[in-house]
Amino acid sequence: MELIDDPGRQPERTALAWERTALAVAVTALATVRLAAHSAPSPVIIVASVTLAAAGGILALGHYGYRRVTHGPGRHQLLARLATPVAPVAAVALVGIANAIALLAAGIDPA
């Protein structure tokens, strides 16, 4: 391996970008809870839980992706391999679909 200067601390910035994304997903979960004021609460709780789980997943994968860049794959091979751009893309698409359904349900048939 050849070491190159990194005054921009790229791995840290990338890890923080993963954390910000996880935080944005968590905020989305809070907004989802707000829909309970307009519709039956149980589907809203399910969608909010799925969204919160997605936030936790992105947080964990960002951490292992960072470890992979700074320390190599290590013991958590599977998690490090999952920490690719596909994972947060799939999570955000899922969150988008789930919330679109929840808000349509809340808007069309308000409780």
Add this chain to the structure above:
Amino acid sequence: VHTIARPRTGDRQAPRSRRPRRVYGIGDEPDPRFVLANERTLLAWLRTALAFVVMGIGAVALHDVARPAGGILVAAGAAASSLAVILAPAAYLRWGRVERALRLGRPLPAPRLAVVLVGVLAVLAIAALTAPIGHVR
């Protein structure tokens, strides 16, 4: 001084296990700083998509305030949330195109996605400004 590991020359090909092969199967390993920057850009697009989801929920929450415009608000909210479902894969495709360009040492692709987003935001802003006229009590 902070340093970052870079594969040696002659050792610049990605391991075969790395997916997607469409991206990692070609060219040489670029400067890891550029790879990380591309990853952060993808994540920024994902946060933009999430902002659209929250915008959609916000539109439905306004339902009671602007009751006669409720139908429009719900439709706009559903459209905004659905946009996130399109934006996320589009951002992923862009990430792949940029990564391929980096690996092949080619110029980066033009930011079509940003141009589309500017258009969509302009339409949404006009709709948001005009929709409540004559509706809000």
